[in-house]
Amino acid sequence: MSDTTTATNDSGARPRGRVALFVTCLVDLYRPEIGFAAVQLLERAGFVVEVPRQGCCGQPNFNSGDRAGARKIASRVIDRFAPFDYVVAPSGSCAAMLRVHYPGLFSAGSEARRAAARLAEKTFELTSFLYDIAGLREVAAELDGVVTYHDGCSGLRELGVARQPRELLKSISGIELREMNQPDACCGFGGLFCMKYPEISERITGSKVRDILATDADYLVAGDLGCLLQMAGTLERNGHAVKAVHVAEVLAGMIGPDRSADH
Amino acid sequence: METTSRQFRQLSRHALEQATLQHSLDGVREIMPRIRAAALAERGDFDALCDRARDIRERTLRQLDSYLEAFERRVQAAGGTVHWAATGEEACRIVAQICRDAGAERLIKSKSMVTEEIELNAALERDGFTVTETDLGEYIIQLRGEKPSHILAPSLHVTLDEVAETFHQHHDIERSGPLTNATEMLAEARSIMRDKFLQADVGITGANFLVAETGAAVIVTNEGNADLTASLPDTHIVVTGIEKAVPTLDDVGVLLRVLARSAIGERLSNYTTFVHGPRRDGEASGPANYHVVLVDNGRSEMLGTEFQDMLRCIRCSACLNHCPVYTAIGGHAYGSVYSGPMGAVLTPAFAGLPAAAHLPNASTFCGRCEAVCPVRIPLPSLLRRWRQRELSARPVMDGQRFGLGLWRWLNHWPPAYSLAIRCAARVLRRLSVPGRGGQRWIRRLPLLGAAWTDCRDLPAPTGRTFQDEWRRRRS
Amino acid sequence: MAAAQVMSSSAAARDSILQAIRRARAGADAVPDAPPAYRTPAALLGGIEQFCAYAGEEAATSEHVGRMEDVPPAVLRYVTGQGLAMRVVVAADLDLDAAVWAAAQPLQITGGPVKRDGDTLVTGCYAGVAEAGALIMLSSSGVPNEAKFLAATHIAAVRAVDILPTFEALWTRLRGDFTDRWPRTMNWIVGPSRTADLGVPSKLGAHGPARVHIIIIDA
Numbered sequence: 001m002s003d004t005t006t007a008t009n010d011s012g013a014r015p016r017g018r019v020a021l022f023v024t025c026l027v028d029l030y031r032p033e034i035g036f037a038a039v040q041l042l043e044r045a046g047f048v049v050e051v052p053r054q055g056c057c058g059q060p061n062f063n064s065g066d067r068a069g070a071r072k073i074a075s076r077v078i079d080r081f082a083p084f085d086y087v088v089a090p091s092g093s094c095a096a097m098l099r100v101h102y103p104g105l106f107s108a109g110s111e112a113r114r115a116a117a118r119l120a121e122k123t124f125e126l127t128s129f130l131y132d133i134a135g136l137r138e139v140a141a142e143l144d145g146v147v148t149y150h151d152g153c154s155g156l157r158e159l160g161v162a163r164q165p166r167e168l169l170k171s172i173s174g175i176e177l178r179e180m181n182q183p184d185a186c187c188g189f190g191g192l193f194c195m196k197y198p199e200i201s202e203r204i205t206g207s208k209v210r211d212i213l214a215t216d217a218d219y220l221v222a223g224d225l226g227c228l229l230q231m232a233g234t235l236e237r238n239g240h241a242v243k244a245v246h247v248a249e250v251l252a253g254m255i256g257p258d259r260s261a262d263h
Numbered sequence: 264m265e266t267t268s269r270q271f272r273q274l275s276r277h278a279l280e281q282a283t284l285q286h287s288l289d290g291v292r293e294i295m296p297r298i299r300a301a302a303l304a305e306r307g308d309f310d311a312l313c314d315r316a317r318d319i320r321e322r323t324l325r326q327l328d329s330y331l332e333a334f335e336r337r338v339q340a341a342g343g344t345v346h347w348a349a350t351g352e353e354a355c356r357i358v359a360q361i362c363r364d365a366g367a368e369r370l371i372k373s374k375s376m377v378t379e380e381i382e383l384n385a386a387l388e389r390d391g392f393t394v395t396e397t398d399l400g401e402y403i404i405q406l407r408g409e410k411p412s413h414i415l416a417p418s419l420h421v422t423l424d425e426v427a428e429t430f431h432q433h434h435d436i437e438r439s440g441p442l443t444n445a446t447e448m449l450a451e452a453r454s455i456m457r458d459k460f461l462q463a464d465v466g467i468t469g470a471n472f473l474v475a476e477t478g479a480a481v482i483v484t485n486e487g488n489a490d491l492t493a494s495l496p497d498t499h500i501v502v503t504g505i506e507k508a509v510p511t512l513d514d515v516g517v518l519l520r521v522l523a524r525s526a527i528g529e530r531l532s533n534y535t536t537f538v539h540g541p542r543r544d545g546e547a548s549g550p551a552n553y554h555v556v557l558v559d560n561g562r563s564e565m566l567g568t569e570f571q572d573m574l575r576c577i578r579c580s581a582c583l584n585h586c587p588v589y590t591a592i593g594g595h596a597y598g599s600v601y602s603g604p605m606g607a608v609l610t611p612a613f614a615g616l617p618a619a620a621h622l623p624n625a626s627t628f629c630g631r632c633e634a635v636c637p638v639r640i641p642l643p644s645l646l647r648r649w650r651q652r653e654l655s656a657r658p659v660m661d662g663q664r665f666g667l668g669l670w671r672w673l674n675h676w677p678p679a680y681s682l683a684i685r686c687a688a689r690v691l692r693r694l695s696v697p698g699r700g701g702q703r704w705i706r707r708l709p710l711l712g713a714a715w716t717d718c719r720d721l722p723a724p725t726g727r728t729f730q731d732e733w734r735r736r737r738s
Numbered sequence: 739m740a741a742a743q744v745m746s747s748s749a750a751a752r753d754s755i756l757q758a759i760r761r762a763r764a765g766a767d768a769v770p771d772a773p774p775a776y777r778t779p780a781a782l783l784g785g786i787e788q789f790c791a792y793a794g795e796e797a798a799t800s801e802h803v804g805r806m807e808d809v810p811p812a813v814l815r816y817v818t819g820q821g822l823a824m825r826v827v828v829a830a831d832l833d834l835d836a837a838v839w840a841a842a843q844p845l846q847i848t849g850g851p852v853k854r855d856g857d858t859l860v861t862g863c864y865a866g867v868a869e870a871g872a873l874i875m876l877s878s879s880g881v882p883n884e885a886k887f888l889a890a891t892h893i894a895a896v897r898a899v900d901i902l903p904t905f906e907a908l909w910t911r912l913r914g915d916f917t918d919r920w921p922r923t924m925n926w927i928v929g930p931s932r933t934a935d936l937g938v939p940s941k942l943g944a945h946g947p948a949r950v951h952i953i954i955i956d957a
Contacts, residue, residue, distance in 0.1 A: 023729050029684050030722070032729035051733050053681075055674040061667050063628060065650030069671040076674065153629035182296065186587040190627025195714040197272075197625050202718040203279055203591040204627070207292065233719035236704060243700070244722075294938070308779050315776055325769045328759040341920070347752035357748060399944060400935035418935050426936065445936035449943065456945060457855055457888075477920045487887045487931040487946025494884040494923070505755065512912070513775045516905035527934075530792060531870040534946065535926035542922065548882040549922055559755045567762030 015048040016134070017085035022077075022098070022123070024091045025056045026225040034225065037252035038090045038126050045134040052080045057089075057097040062105075063191055071105045075112065078102065078119050086133070087123040090248045091224050092155020093191075095125040100158045125155050126248055127223060131164035138171035141253030145218035146176045149247070150208075150231065151184040152224035165223055165247050172250070180211040187222075189230035205234045212242060219255065220244045264351070264380055264560070264613040267598035271621035275596040283422045284412075288590045291419070295584035298528030299635065306524065316521050317639040319514045320575035323506075324566060330475040330508040331557065337478025341540025343553035351381030354558045358383060358467065358500055359390045361554050365498045367392065367464035373482070373489035374398035375469025376414055376578060377504045377558055379600040380613065383467070394467075395459045397488035399452055406433045412594035414601065415526055415580045420593055423448070456488070466492035466550070470503040471577070472518060473555075476511040479537040480555060483522065487534050499550040501538070505557050506574040518577060521637035525579040561613045569648050573608050575638040580605075582632035582642060588625055597622060604632035608645045616653055623649035681730060688724045695723030775906055783903045784868045786954065792871030793952060796929030797942060800952040802898075806834060809895050810842035812953050813860055817845060820949065822891060827852050829861040829881045832895060852885040859889035859947075863896035864924075865911060866952075868903050872928045873952065876921040883923055891949040892927075898956050 019042050023035045039049045058073035077098065081087045089095040099120045106113035130136040147169060155161035162184075169177050188194060188204030208231060212220055220235070220242050222228050232244035245255050267274065278284055303309045323330055335345040348354035362370060370392050372378065384394045384405075396405045400418035404411060406429050411417030418426075427442040434455055442448050468489050470480040480501045482489045493499045509515045523529040542549035565574055583589045583603030594602035599610040599619065607622035623646040632642040657664055673680045695703040703723035708716045715721055790800045803812050813826060825846040828839070839847045852859055861881065865874040873894050877883045886892060902908050912924075931946030942948045 025684065028729045029688050030724040032725060032727060032732045035729040035733070051730065053677045053730070055677065055680040056670065058674070061671060063647065063650070064663065064667055065647060065652070065654040066664075066667045066671075067651055069667050072671055073674045153627070153631070157630035157634055181293075184631075185292075186627050186629035186631070188587065188627065190629070193625070193627045195711070197275070198714050198718055199279055200275055200588060200591050200625065201627075204587045205719070207289075207587075207591075229722060230719070232722050233715070236698065236702075236720040236722075237718070241699070290938070306782065308782065312776070315773075318773070322769055322772065325763060325766065328756045328763075331756070331759075340918075341922075346748040347755055348748070349751040349754055353747055353751060397945065398935075399933045403935065416935065423937060445941050448936055449933065449941045453943065453945060454855065460945075479920065479924075485931065485940070486933050486944035488944070490887045490925065491884060491945055494887070510772065512909045513906065516909065517776050519905070529796075531872055531926065531928050533796065533928050533931055535872075537920075537924040539920045539922055546877070546922065548884060549877065557755075559751070559758075563755055563758035563762065566759060567764075567766070571762075 016046040017048070019047045019049050019086045019088050020081050020084035021049055021051050022054065022057070022081065022087050022089035022094060023051065024089055024094045024225065026229070027090060030225060030229070031246065033254060034090050034246045034248050037246070037248035037254050038088065040252045041126070041130060041139070041248060042088060045130060045136055047086070047134070050084065054080060057094040059093060059097045060191060062097065062101060067105060074102050074105050074116065078115050081119055082115065085122065086129065087119065088126055088129045089123070090126045090246065092125045092152040092159055092161055093224055093226065095123055096154040096158035098123040125159055125161050125223065127165040127168055127251075128159060128161045131168060136168065139168055139251045139253070141251060142173045143250060143253075143256055144174040146178050146216065147219040147221050147250065148178050148180045148212060148215045148217040149183060150180070150187060150220060150222040150227060152222055152227050153184075153186055155223055156184055161223065165221075168251055169221065169247070178215045178217055180215045182211060185211070187227045187230050189226045191226065194230060201230075202234070205230055209234055209238065209240070213240060217242060219250070221247050221250055223247045264599070264610070265382065266610060266614045266618055268610060268614065268619040268622055270598055271596060271625065274598055275592040275625070278592040278596045284420045284593050287419050288593055291584055292590035295528070299525060299581065299584070302524040302528040302530070306520075309521070309524070312517055312521050313637045313639060315517050316637050317575065319509065319517060320577075320638050323508055323510060324571060324574050327505065327508060327566070330510055331505060333475040334473050334478055334508060337475070338540060338553075338555055341478055342543070343540045343555060346554060346556045348556055348558045348560070351558065351560045354381050354502060354556050354560070355383050355386035357556050358502065359387060359392070361498065361500055361552075362387070362392055362465050365465055365552060367498065369459070369463050370394045370465045370467060371397050371459055371463040371492050371496065372401075372466070373468045373484065373492045374401050374417070375467070375502055376600060377469060377560075378467065378502050379411060381558065381560060383502065395463075397456055397460070397492055398484070399486060399488075402452065402456070403429060410595065411600060412602070413580065413583060414578055420595065460491045460495050463492075463496040465498040465500060466496040467500045467502060468492050470501050470507055471522070472509045472515050473503060473507045474509050474512060474515050474537070477537075477539065479539055481515060482536045482538065483519075483532045483534065485533045490534055490536050493536065493538055494549055497550055498552040499538070499541075499554070501555045503555065503557060504562055505559055506562050522577055522579050525581040525635065525637040565612055570608070570612055570645060572640050573605070573612065573645060575640055576605055576609075577638060579637060581635040581637065585631040585635045587627060587629060587631070604642045604646070605640075608642060608649070611649050616649065616656070620653050623653070681728070684728050685731060688726055688728055691721070691724050692726035778869070778904050778906070782869070785903060786868070786898055786901050789866050789868035789871055789901050790952075790954070792868070793929060794871070796871060798871065798929040798950040798952055800954060802954045802956055804955075805957045806895075806955055807838055807841070809834065809953055809955065810839045810845070813893055814842040814845045816893060816951050817858060820891070822858055823856065826858045826860050826893070827885065827889070829859065829885065831862040831878055831881050832860060833862065850885060851882055852888045855888070855890055857889050858891040858893065859885050860893045860895070861886065863894045863900065865908060866896050866901040867905060867908055867926075868901060869905065870926075870928060872926045874908060875925045875927065877923040878921065883925070886925060886927070887931075887946040889947055890943070891951070892947040893951045893953065895953045895955060898954050901954070
């Protein structure tokens with residue numbers, strides 16, 4: 001493992017397992033603090049976190065119909081992440097790519113498919129891992145404000161992520177979780193869709209923004225950075241003050257009025 | 264099938280600008296999911312019913328030939344005639360011939376998507392017949408010369424004022440004053456339509472299901488117009504796709520339970536009619552002639568392919584009602600009689616992928632369609648399959664193919680990937696300007712990036728990548 | 739295209755379609771056996787109360803009477819209560835003597851046909867299904883089928899014992915009564931006809947009846 005770096009967990013106690021963080025290209029490119037928030041949460045939950053050298057999960061290729069390209073990318077990911085007990089991603093769509101779609105990229109009965117299935121079984125979205133696997137029920141964070149949670153489509157429909165982030169958010173001292181109308185309605189991002197059909201995307205996001213504003217929330221929280229960029233960009237363009245933040249940052253206590261969102 | 268789906272971009276832009284259409288679509292987006300959810304909540308076994316419905320449709324498609332043959336035998340034994348049409352044109356010719364044999368001039372129709380698909384009305388009118396739609400929504404768009412914009416609510420895009428205007432224009436009757444409300448309009452439509460029902464020579468309906476066990480064509484409406492269409496004229500013609508076959512009455516009961524709940528949040532539509540054949544000796548009324556036209560028009564070609572699951576569709580429209588794209592642009596933008604997610608899968612199959620390529624591409628893959636489909640069609644996967652076919656048909660140097668190839672290559676070489684991401688982070692950071700609360704934003708991107716910044720800002724990245732920062736902190 | 743050509747194209751199409759279906763199936767797995775009939779969970783099963791409640795939600799009204807002979811007075815009450823014309827068409831499937839209808843005077847009784855929009859039709863009923871609040875009516879020699887849809891008001895008399903809990907119970911009864919020759923039509927009717935094409939909430943009286951009243955005979 002010459003190109004990974006490791007860390008021991010906080011308390012020095014025997015770790016509950018080795019988690020490889022699948023950081024996702026958007027977090028890698030955009031908001032390292034989301035990755036660090038995820039690491040912190042996982043370490044506090046008693047796991048050792050490692051970050052193998054990594055790239056994209058292959059969703060852009062897969063969703064565009066480039067199965068061959070997606071397969072090649074997947075093979076690299078499977079090799080790099082195979083040695084770990086768990087693979088955790090701060091993204092419903094990337095976790096779903098590995099967990100739900102990787103095995104089908106390979107021929108039935110092949111060793112490659114079996115390897116993909118093994119990886120799939122141990123891959124989780126972050127809040128689902130913390131709640132369902134690590135058994136976490138509360139986080140040591142404070143946030144005085146109203147938050148509203150957006151269900152990323154892949155996380156919700158492909159991985160069943162819905163209750164877990166909400167329960168963890170509710171455990172934050174001072175927080176009020178207010179549901180928007182149809183929190184599971186699509187935000188309009190859809191990967192390349194927002195660039196290929198921008199006017200339709202804008203209209204979909206417009207409906208979403210109306211629902212967000214109607215909650216009068218201080219923060220919009222979601223588990224996928226793609227959704228957050230789409231909604232944040234639209235809120236800003238239309239002059240709204242709601243701050244769009246990732247659920248990992250909120251749970252790790254990195255969000256608050258005295259913390260700048262950009263450092 | 265004729266479509267204008269090539270013009271999807273223009274059609275959808277146009278749709279986004281129409282205030283009255285957007286108002287109707289807002290209603291669909293807000294109300295339909297709510298009423299469906301309420302109907303499901305009452306019926307705690309809805310999931311089990313959908314699993315059963317999926318299995319019924321699966322089993323039927325795998326033995327479609329024997330169920331169609333059994334259905335045919337029953338209809339013939341009851342005194343009806345079954346016709347088979349490989350194409351839409353053949354089906355139109357068969358219907359026209361039946362009408363000629365009946366010496367018919369005036370035809371009435373109840374709503375049938377397959378007759379829209381094969382453009383039956385146009386063919387019959389070319390042959391000199393008068394055709395009147397009896398479903399109120401279909402009647403309204405017929406008067407206006409428009410196509411349906413929703414598979415269950417074809418006149419969704421027409422406002423009440425526009426209905427009044429249309430009736431004023433086309434109904435040659437005495438009124439005490441102008442039409443001002445829905446009740447008056449309904450009363451007028453009802454009385455105009457009554458005359459048509461009573462004077463018609465031939466009634467043409469679709470069928471929601473064909474029950475092999477008894478030979479029943481099952482027709483579902485809320486207005487009762489299909490029943491009048493099927494019982495008043497002397498000839499009744501059922502035009503239906505071959506995939507509508509259902510093995511038994513038990514099976515159709517399960518499907519009926521999920522159909523109205525998925526479509527309109529009701530336990531059952533107001534009228535569910537089972538028609539077995541023509542009038543019998545001693546019967547007081549009913550058509551003397553009963554015909555069923557089984558239409559293939561590309562359906563059998565889908566069997567045995569990766570698109571077979573689409574044939575499970577029972578035309579409930581739940582996928583339309585829950586789709587973020589459909590509820591943003593409405594049905595006309597798809598340029599096809601089948602719109603929404605089901606239309607995005609079916610239209611390329613019936614009209615060819617080159618004509619309809621936009622439709623499977625214009626999806627966020629949010630997956631709501633699959634989640635609400637009562638027969639569990641994996642719609643996003645099918646859309647992805649169309650994208651796969653479309654991509655491989657593009658030239659190698661096509662922009663999208665090139666971009667995807669480049670991305671694949673970058674992911675193969677970690678140093679190249681890291682370099683690319685690092686550069687992108689820095690470039691984007693440089694393009695940003697300070698904004699509110701210490702956050703930096705990119706207001707304008709050049710070239711391809713303009714597709715983002717034309718309608719939204721882009722938060723600026725921090726400028727350092729996670730992997731670089733991780734390695735830095737840990738060393 | 740000549741009639742003969744059309745007929746032979748149908749035969750040719752039949753062959754090609756069936757062959758295409760069979761080809762598509764070649765090599766696929768065997769089809770599993772059909773499972774037993776669906777069983778509605780006990781908690782969802784209902785009887786006459788459920789039937790009336792669900793029909794009521796769809797704007798049908800209902801009442802109970804003791805015996806078949808009480809139907810004519812009930813019809814009279816309904817017609818006067820609704821302010822309808824004092825004249826009803828009685829379908830032949832409602833098995834009541836003219837003498838019994840005398841109890842409904844001054845209501846004029848005719849055997850039809852339903853001609854004018856505005857007519858009230860009184861019929862019997864094969865069954866009711868509680869799970870949907872649906873009336874189940876079969877075509878028969880004495881009853882013009884279209885009457886049910888031409889009348890502006892439909893009053894249906896159904897016996898309490900004929901109100902079944904589920905569709906499955908209905909299939910069992912139908913299969914018992916019919917094996918080879920199914921009735922020409924079977925109509926399931928839930929409340930008055932309506933349309934949402936002129937806005938929501940739906941407007942009643944689209945093409946079929948605008949009023950449906952159900953008289954349940956307890957005996």
